[in-house]
Amino acid sequence: xxxxxxxxxxxxxxxxxxxxxxxxxxxxxxxxxxxxxxxxxxxxxxxxxxxxxxxxxxxxxxxxxxxxxxxxxxxxxxxxxxxxxxxxxxxxxxxxxxxxxxxxxxxxxxxxxxxxxxxxxxxxxxxxxxxxxxxxxxxxxxxxxxxxxxxxxxxxxxxxxxxxxxxxxxxxxxxxxxxxxxxxxxxxxxxxxxxxxxxxxxxxxxxxxxxxxxxxxxxxxxxxxxxxxxxxxxxxxxxxxxxxxxxxxxxxxxxxxx
Amino acid sequence: xxxxxxxxxxxxxxxxxxxxxxxxxxxxxxxxxxxxxxxxxxxxxxxxxxxxxxxxxxxxxxxxxxxxxxxxxxxxxxxxxxxxxxxxxxxxxxxxxxxxxxxxxxxxxxxxxxxxxxxxxxxxxxxxxxxxxxxxxxxxxxxxxxxxxxxxxxxxxxxxxxxxxxxxxxxxxxxxxxxxxxxxxxxxxxxxxxxxxxxxxxxxxxxxxxxxxxxxxxxxxxxxxxxxxxxxxxxxxxxxxxxxxxxxxxxxxxxxxxxxxxxxxxxxxxxxxx
Numbered sequence: 001x002x003x004x005x006x007x008x009x010x011x012x013x014x015x016x017x018x019x020x021x022x023x024x025x026x027x028x029x030x031x032x033x034x035x036x037x038x039x040x041x042x043x044x045x046x047x048x049x050x051x052x053x054x055x056x057x058x059x060x061x062x063x064x065x066x067x068x069x070x071x072x073x074x075x076x077x078x079x080x081x082x083x084x085x086x087x088x089x090x091x092x093x094x095x096x097x098x099x100x101x102x103x104x105x106x107x108x109x110x111x112x113x114x115x116x117x118x119x120x121x122x123x124x125x126x127x128x129x130x131x132x133x134x135x136x137x138x139x140x141x142x143x144x145x146x147x148x149x150x151x152x153x154x155x156x157x158x159x160x161x162x163x164x165x166x167x168x169x170x171x172x173x174x175x176x177x178x179x180x181x182x183x184x185x186x187x188x189x190x191x192x193x194x195x196x197x198x199x200x201x202x203x204x205x206x207x208x209x210x211x212x213x214x215x216x217x218x219x220x221x222x223x224x225x226x227x228x229x230x231x232x233x234x235x236x237x238x239x240x241x242x243x244x245x246x247x248x249x250x251x252x253x254x255x256x257x258x
Numbered sequence: 259x260x261x262x263x264x265x266x267x268x269x270x271x272x273x274x275x276x277x278x279x280x281x282x283x284x285x286x287x288x289x290x291x292x293x294x295x296x297x298x299x300x301x302x303x304x305x306x307x308x309x310x311x312x313x314x315x316x317x318x319x320x321x322x323x324x325x326x327x328x329x330x331x332x333x334x335x336x337x338x339x340x341x342x343x344x345x346x347x348x349x350x351x352x353x354x355x356x357x358x359x360x361x362x363x364x365x366x367x368x369x370x371x372x373x374x375x376x377x378x379x380x381x382x383x384x385x386x387x388x389x390x391x392x393x394x395x396x397x398x399x400x401x402x403x404x405x406x407x408x409x410x411x412x413x414x415x416x417x418x419x420x421x422x423x424x425x426x427x428x429x430x431x432x433x434x435x436x437x438x439x440x441x442x443x444x445x446x447x448x449x450x451x452x453x454x455x456x457x458x459x460x461x462x463x464x465x466x467x468x469x470x471x472x473x474x475x476x477x478x479x480x481x482x483x484x485x486x487x488x489x490x491x492x493x494x495x496x497x498x499x500x501x502x503x504x505x506x507x508x509x510x511x512x513x514x515x516x517x518x519x520x521x522x523x524x525x526x527x528x529x530x531x532x
Contacts, residue, residue, distance in 0.1 A: 124352035131312050132366050133341040 021216045028142040028215075031135070040143035041150075048109040048144070049151030053158070055108055056101060060159040063096060064088060064166025071167075072175050081177050085186035088167035089160075093190065093199040094255070097160035099247050102206035105152050106239040110214035113144055114235040117218025118228035126219075141215050148211025149204070156203035198254045205246060210239040265290045265422060265454045266311055270320035273303070273310065280306055282478040283320070288422075293448050293455040295465040297500065298475035304458040307475075308346060308424045311456075313337045324422075342370055345420040349427045351411035353399040359386070360395040363414045370418060385413040389443060405436030409443070416447060422454045423447070429461040437461075441468055462501055466490070474500055 031037075067088050075081045117140065120126050126136045164186075171177040190196065214235045221231035266288035273281040280303040288294045298304055309315045311322055313329045322329045324340055332340060353362050363382045367373060373381070386392045389409040399407060408428065415423055425444065429437050445468045448455045459465050466472065466486040474482040474489070474497055482489060482497035489497060499507035515521070 123355070124348045124350055125354055127309075127314065128346065128348055128352040130314055131341055131344070131346045132369070133338040134366075134369050135338070 017220065020220060021212065024137065024141065024216055024219055025145070025212060027135075027137040028145055031138040031142055034138075037138065037143055040139070041146045044143045044147030045151050048105075048113070048147050049155060052105060052108045052151070052155060055104055056155050056159050057162050059100060059104055060092075060097075060162035061166040063100065063159075064092065064163030064168075065170045067091060067096075067163070068167035068170035068175070072171055072177065081171075081175075082181035082185060084167065084171045084177050085182035085184075086189035088171070089164050089186045089190050090195060092160040092163040093195045095247070095251070097156045097163065098199055098203035098206055099243060101152060101156040101159045101203065102210055102243040103240055105148075105155065105207075106210045106214070106236050106243070109148065109151075110210050110235050110239055111232045113148070113211070113214040114218040114221070114232045115228060117141075117144075117215060118221035118223070118231050121219065121221060122223035122225075122228060141219060144215055145211050148214070149207045152207035152210070153200050153203040156199065160199070202247065202250050202254075205250060206243050209242050209246065213239045213242065263290050264288065265325060266456075267323045268307075268311070268320070269323065271310070271317050271322065272319035273306065273315070274318050275303070275306075279478050281317075284475070284478075284480050286473055286480070288454060288456055289471065290421075290454050291448075291452050292470040293444065293457060293468055295457045295459065295469035295472045296475060297459060297462065297465065297472060299500070300460060302475055304475065305349070305426050308426055308456070308458060311424065312341060312344060312346060342418060343420055344422040344424065345415040345418065346424045347408070347411055347415045347426060347428060349430060351399070351404075351407040353402075353407060353411055353414070355399050357398075358395070359391065359397050359399065359402070359410045362399065362410060363417050365414065366417045381417065382413075385417055386410075388416070388447070389413045390439070405432050405439070408432070408436075408440065412440075412443060412447075416451070416453075419451065420453070422456070424456045424458070426458050427460070428457065429459055429464050437464060444468060462503070476500065 068084060071084050071087045072081055075084060075087070117126075120136075120140065126140065129136045129139060168179075168182060172179045172182050217231040217235045217238075218228075221227050264287050266286075268284060268286040271281050271284050271286075272279075286294075286296070296304055296307065306315065310317055311324070311329065313332065316330050324344070327336070327340070329337070329340070353359070354365065357365070360382055363385055364378050367378045367381060371378075383392055383395070386395055389412050391406060391409055391413065394402065394406060394410070399410070402410060428440050428444065432440060441464050444455060444457065447453055448468075457465055457469065466489070469486055472482075472484060472486055472489045473480050476496060481500075482492055482494050484492065490501065492498065495507060505511045516524075
């Protein structure tokens with residue numbers, strides 16, 4: 001009986017937390033944007049986007065290099081090393097760019113958002129905003145949400161571009177693949193709407209989910225040091241799982257049936 | 259109940275947190291321009307009362323009226339309009355840690371008025387001067403001591419010239435000098451700006467010096483009320499226990515628990531955390 005009760009209780013808690021998450025997001029994004037909020041959003045884009053550039057560029061470079069190395073050793077057996085360009089580009093644009101960017105973003109920016117908002121709650125800053133007749137949903141939550149949604153697709157594109165250059169560095173400059181075939185076969189194979197746009201759509205969906213989880217976990221955190229540490233961990237775990245799960249669904253929808 | 263000299267009235271308020279009763283049918287009246295103290299032991303939910311008055315929490319029963327209007331029944335817009343007239347000094351100060359003291363004080367002015375920066379500058383320095391922190395305008399909140407942070411928060415709280423200011427444990431954790439400064443400030447602000455003040459505290463001597471009227475909360479109820487002189491002369495055992503700081507009496511020292519004998523001799527599974 002206790003076991004059954006705990007299943008029911010956990011289900012109820014999960015549903016209620018979904019409800020709170022929806023209410024928070026609705027309160028934040030349905031607010032009429034003021035010019036002040038645009039300035040705050042730009043500030044946040046700097047914090048979550050520009051300050052994440054280093055980790056995105058370095059990771060993109062290495063992932064491109066590793067893919068070229070692995071791809072070359074397989075393709076060269078069949079004399080197909082000329083196809084290295086499209087292999088690297090397609091894997092990055094369709095999968096690795098959006099997914100790895102989202103995972104890195106969750107670790108770098110998502111955890112920071114959760115901790116920041118959680119601490120604001122713990123130190124009564126959110127409460128005091130409310131008492132000053134300033135809605136924390138508009139003032140704190142909305143700019144951070146939009147900043148994440150705007151920044152992440154751009155980061156994913158930068159990740160893919162750097163990765164393709166990294167692949168060029170290893171494949172062409174070090175292993176001797178013909179530069180002409182690296183670029184021209186890539187250009188012939190990669191399709192704008194099917195590959196590039198689908199990758200951006202994926203990244204956009206991940207951006208919404210990861211940023212939403214991060215700000216909600218902060219906003220809903222138990223305002224103690226233990227609660228905030230738990231919320232930060234949950235942000236990274238839940239957003240990683242959500243990204244990987246959603247990636248499968250989106251891939252199936254986009255590339256599954258032709 | 260709502261005659262013109264009353265700013266806030268709490269009527270038959272009942273509030274539960276989970277299954278725990280915090281308030282059971284209490285009535286309070288806050289007079290305009292006076293300092294009303296609400297005292298009681300720690301953990302009794304005094305902060306909760308302020309959040310109820312500010313509309314951040316909703317009562318389970320009863321009503322809270324601000325200038326005659328029911329706070330729990332206000333629409334979001336009305337509530338935000340009302341909150342512009344009240345202000346709250348949080349126990350931690352709750353300064354925004356990412357902006358300077360100056361910007362903290364200017365925050366509400368920039369948010370709710372269309373004043374230009376020159377006038378805001380004048381106002382901010384006047385408020386900071388009033389709390390003795392004009393020299394600290396450019397510091398970040400993390401660079402302030404506890405007492406200074408609370409004074410800076412006080413400057414921020416009076417930035418919009420509110421009608422009502424609620425102090426949450428303003429004296430807790432202050433050294434005697436800061437405490438004296440704060441007591442003076444609260445008194446001075448109240449008389450100079452004709453502010454209505456609610457001071458929630460458990461520091462008996464300080465608050466009895468400045469309060470016009472006192473309520474003592476314990477056991478989910480108001481156990482005593484009156485002017486400081488009436489309170490001191492009260493023959494209620496509850497009130498006297500509180501004033502003299504006795505550990506045990508009508509207000510229990512022990513959190514409700516089973517008999518000690520049962521706890522010590524009972525089976526180990528029942529002890530400690532469940």
